[in-house]
Amino acid sequence: MTKKKETKKIVFESEKDVPTMPMSLGSMLFNKTGSWRNIRPEIKVENCIRCGICWKFCPDMSIEIENELPVIDYDYCKGCGICAAECPAKCIIMVEERK
Amino acid sequence: MKKVIMGNHALSYGAMLARSQVIAAYPITPQTQVVELLSEMCADGTLNAKFIKVESEHSAMAACLGASLAGARTFTATSAQGLALMHEMLHWASGGRMPVVMGNINRSMAPGWSIWSDQNDSLSQRDTGWMQYYCASNQEVVDTVIQAFKVSEALAIPSMVILDAFALSHTYEVVDIPDQAKVDSFLPSFKPPFRLTPDDPHAFGGLTGPENYFELRYKLQKDMEKAPALIEETGREYERIFGRYLGLVEEYRSDDAEIILITSGTAGYTARVAVDMMRQKGVKVGNLRIKTFRPFPFDHCRRILTKAAKVAVVDRNISYGHHGIFAQEVKSALYGTASKVPVFSFIAGLGGRDITPSSFQEVVNYTLRHDKPEDDILWIGVKR
Numbered sequence A: 001m002t003k004k005k006e007t008k009k010i011v012f013e014s015e016k017d018v019p020t021m022p023m024s025l026g027s028m029l030f031n032k033t034g035s036w037r038n039i040r041p042e043i044k045v046e047n048c049i050r051c052g053i054c055w056k057f058c059p060d061m062s063i064e065i066e067n068e069l070p071v072i073d074y075d076y077c078k079g080c081g082i083c084a085a086e087c088p089a090k091c092i093i094m095v096e097e098r099k
Numbered sequence B: 001m002k003k004v005i006m007g008n009h010a011l012s013y014g015a016m017l018a019r020s021q022v023i024a025a026y027p028i029t030p031q032t033q034v035v036e037l038l039s040e041m042c043a044d045g046t047l048n049a050k051f052i053k054v055e056s057e058h059s060a061m062a063a064c065l066g067a068s069l070a071g072a073r074t075f076t077a078t079s080a081q082g083l084a085l086m087h088e089m090l091h092w093a094s095g096g097r098m099p100v101v102m103g104n105i106n107r108s109m110a111p112g113w114s115i116w117s118d119q120n121d122s123l124s125q126r127d128t129g130w131m132q133y134y135c136a137s138n139q140e141v142v143d144t145v146i147q148a149f150k151v152s153e154a155l156a157i158p159s160m161v162i163l164d165a166f167a168l169s170h171t172y173e174v175v176d177i178p179d180q181a182k183v184d185s186f187l188p189s190f191k192p193p194f195r196l197t198p199d200d201p202h203a204f205g206g207l208t209g210p211e212n213y214f215e216l217r218y219k220l221q222k223d224m225e226k227a228p229a230l231i232e233e234t235g236r237e238y239e240r241i242f243g244r245y246l247g248l249v250e251e252y253r254s255d256d257a258e259i260i261l262i263t264s265g266t267a268g269y270t271a272r273v274a275v276d277m278m279r280q281k282g283v284k285v286g287n288l289r290i291k292t293f294r295p296f297p298f299d300h301c302r303r304i305l306t307k308a309a310k311v312a313v314v315d316r317n318i319s320y321g322h323h324g325i326f327a328q329e330v331k332s333a334l335y336g337t338a339s340k341v342p343v344f345s346f347i348a349g350l351g352g353r354d355i356t357p358s359s360f361q362e363v364v365n366y367t368l369r370h371d372k373p374e375d376d377i378l379w380i381g382v383k384r
Helices: A053-057 A082-086 B007-017 B032-044 B057-069 B080-085 B087-095 B138-155 B180-186 B210-242 B267-280 B298-305 B325-334 B357-369
Strands: A039-043 A063-066 A069-072 A092-096 B002-006 B022-025 B050-053 B074-079 B101-106 B131-134 B159-164 B172-176 B249-252 B259-263 B285-290 B292-294 B310-315 B343-348 B378-380
Touching: A039 A069, A053 A063, A053 A082, A082 A092, B002 B007, B007 B032, B007 B101, B007 B138, B007 B159, B007 B172, B022 B032, B022 B057, B032 B050, B032 B074, B050 B057, B057 B074, B057 B080, B057 B087, B074 B080, B080 B087, B080 B101, B087 B210, B101 B138, B131 B138, B131 B210, B138 B159, B138 B172, B138 B180, B138 B210, B180 B210, B210 B292, B249 B267, B249 B298, B259 B267, B259 B325, B259 B357, B267 B285, B267 B357, B285 B298, B298 B325, B310 B325, B310 B357, B325 B343, B343 B357, B357 B378
Parallel strands: B022 B050, B022 B074, B074 B101, B101 B159, B131 B159, B259 B285, B259 B310, B310 B343, B343 B378
Antiparallel strands: A039 A092, A063 A069, B002 B172, B131 B292, B249 B285
């Protein structure tokens, strides 16, 4: 379900093109942190109460709400488990990553 | 309007007149009154700013950075151990190009536990990419804070406004408090080119690989190189409105001086007393007070010091394994010039021991008697 973002790596040709502040360098498009994960969150959507708390708490913004339901972006989710700990409906469980 | 205020409150008034919008700070002796007065100003509506209470100096600076990124003019103040705890965030401020202005009261680093003045706290932050102004009077503190905001926001580089513990922080002096309307015309509101806003979302400070990082640092240095001229230009603009000029250095009877005493902070004004005393005895001595440590006034040092026969730097700080830190910079300034003027590195007043006119007389007498220093460090006032 993850969105595929096709883009080129940003490498500035000259310092003149580099923004003064280190901003919007697009580096995270190529630094997918999902491989760091040891345990993965899985959502039992049928029990979800659509409160949005998992979306709000995810420190890596790896949960998006689609059609009012949370969807995990496994390209970036590091498996911290905060969403599972915070879910009031207990519909997110952490399972062993197998790969 | 003239008021009799302490140095710490001079910082508060500067931050108030600059219309700081967010202040986040943690109290530490001898800085406490700076933010105490600012919190009162926020509470009674004198200052329309958000005062954020935090649990440490690290968090204080972190809160300032978030606010600065959101486009707020931001002020904090600290001292010694607090400044050291902020160290990581100081790099974030300069690397992220956030023009925070901070007061730092020079307090000696523990241990032994000390609340008294020396400069090792701020000079330990030399390479964090902050501008550093060392003040010698309460009037200068108010004026410097206002100008520091202007320079910092133009260059997107943060500034530290530094004053000695107790000798300035708790000393009451007459200060001409600048008129708010005139300050507003001198210092318009802060308008960063980019900020945290949902209207134009950006990620700030994210992962930056070797392919781009180097250029960010190159640009920081290039902008820092603009600081000496901009500080002087800003100082002249301020002088036109308020009648007081602050630049990178302040000279006192140095024109025909054979010996030039180099000082920073309040010791600079003590040195003037000693200069007058020595001049009465016929000794041609003058004073160069260095106001900005970063950017360092290399050009001024070259121009002024190469005319002298001897240079005596009095440092209230030390780089262990070398010598006084301002003395390092002065020697560095003279390298490559034709001048062979000897630089004497004196260290005095560590841990808040008083630097008095007689300390400077001892410095001048030693410098008169010797063609060159007998040692890398010449200690003033150590009980040996």
